[in-house]
Amino acid sequence: MDPIELYRHSSVNETGPAGDRKMTTSQQVDHTIFGGTAAENYERYFVPVIPAPLAANLIETAVPRPGEHVLDVACGTGVLTRLAAQRVSTAGRVVGVDLTRGMLDVARSIPAPPGASIEWREGNAEGLPLPDESFDLVLCHLGLMFVTDRSAAVREMRRVLSCGGRAARPARTAGRSCRATCSPNGRIMWITAGSSTTSLW
Numbered sequence: 001m002d003p004i005e006l007y008r009h010s011s012v013n014e015t016g017p018a019g020d021r022k023m024t025t026s027q028q029v030d031h032t033i034f035g036g037t038a039a040e041n042y043e044r045y046f047v048p049v050i051p052a053p054l055a056a057n058l059i060e061t062a063v064p065r066p067g068e069h070v071l072d073v074a075c076g077t078g079v080l081t082r083l084a085a086q087r088v089s090t091a092g093r094v095v096g097v098d099l100t101r102g103m104l105d106v107a108r109s110i111p112a113p114p115g116a117s118i119e120w121r122e123g124n125a126e127g128l129p130l131p132d133e134s135f136d137l138v139l140c141h142l143g144l145m146f147v148t149d150r151s152a153a154v155r156e157m158r159r160v161l162s163c164g165g166r167a168a169r170p171a172r173t174a175g176r177s178c179r180a181t182c183s184p185n186g187r188i189m190w191i192t193a194g195s196s197t198t199s200l201w
């Protein structure tokens with residue numbers, strides 16, 4: 001099975017947080033053929049091929065700075081979260097939120113890099129379990145497309161961003177990333193890598 005197929009199947013049979021949601025499809029897959037849980041297989045086989053190189057690209061666009069507070073929404077097994085922790089250093093704060101407990105279990109099992117310690121939180125992007133205006137940078141990597149109510153998730157990302165804070169996500173074009181800045185009037189401007197600027201909120 002190729003890595004993309006593997007990820008598609010790895011969404012099957014994972015229990016959501018706090019028992020509030022269960023991802024299911026009609027297709028049941030026996031993950032034992034890969035020798036691990038769906039989340040373990042995601043980390044082992046899929047992350048090195050697709051998320052890791054894309055996360056490296058996104059972190060270059062987002063530019064987390066030492067001391068900043070960074071949130072990674074739909075963090076999965078934490079490939080991007082760990083990069084952010086290294087960038088903000090011990091003076092910063094990094095939180096990774098994900099809906100799926102199994103993904104967070106794998107994230108917690110991976111040795112932390114030098115830098116900020118990471119808080120792994122179970123939660124839904126549509127209702128982030130975090131206070132208003134508490135982050136300088138919000139990241140969302142290969143996550144928004146899986147969220148049912150994406151508008152609610154984007155509103156939540158805006159809510160937890162501090163005034164002047166930034167948000168970043170991959171662009172639709174493969175291998176590119178977008179950074180956004182939240183202005184004092186509450187609008188967020190997506191800045192597509194290198195060129196045009198569009199207002200999202």
Ligand SMILES: C[S@@+](CC[C@H](N)C(=O)[O-])C[C@H]1O[C@@H](n2cnc3c(N)ncnc32)[C@H](O)[C@@H]1O
Nearest residue numbers: 051074075076098099100103124125141142146
């Ligand atoms: C393709 S993985 C990406 C994980 C990680 N960001 C990465 O780059 O490897 C998608 C993740 O979105 C999470 N997810 C899906 N819906 C979510 C929601 N409503 N709230 C939070 N996380 C969600 C899944 O549990 C899964 O870990």
